């Protein structure tokens with residue numbers, strides 16, 4: 001059900017993470033925790049909330065926040081329900097995705113997802129802001145193109161990012177859905193993600209993770225092959 005990954009630095013904060021695939025889109029709902037405090041965050045609880053709660057219990061961490069990379073149904077469908085269950089705040093995405101969070105019920109109906117709710121986060125996130133969990137701090141990069149309000153969570157210290165649907169292993173986010181724009185997406189990746197450094201590893205919204213260096217060298221959307 002889950003895959004275990006570790007992102008460690010010797011001198012500073014240590015983190016653990018598991019991926020919990022949710023919804024018919026196999027979205028990578030991600031549980032990340034600070035090893036020192038066992039305080040944790042759930043990124044993109046798209047649905048299947050009982051499965052997410054079971055994974056939290058099994059991992060024995062204390063979830064204090066929910067973070068959202070963007071407003072698409074497969075990433076936010078379970079957010080309101082999980083917020084109620086855990087009594088924790090939702091942070092993100094960027095305000096530009098408000099139109100998506102105002103239409104979660106409509107979007108869900110198209111895919112047979114019932115029991116979802118429209119909602120507002122407790123905090124919108126903007127470029128340059130920071131969010132934290134335990135001893136872990138992440139910088140916010142606003143990366144529009146897949147959706148107007150997509151954000152990336154970047155830990156400079158751990159050389160790790162959660163990029164949502166902006167960038168994938170060997171691909172990039174689709175831009176054919178309302179609010180999407182391919183040129184804007186490529187600009188976001190080239191101007192904000194590639195400069196983070198080749199050594200930065202990432203988890204993305206679907207499929208396996210990768211690293212910035214691997215994608216810079218081989219991703220056909222970035223090398224000019226497409």
Ligand SMILES: [Zn+2]
Nearest residue numbers: 070072146165
């Ligand atoms: Zn998406």
Ligand SMILES: [Zn+2]
Nearest residue numbers: 027074165205
């Ligand atoms: Zn997605």
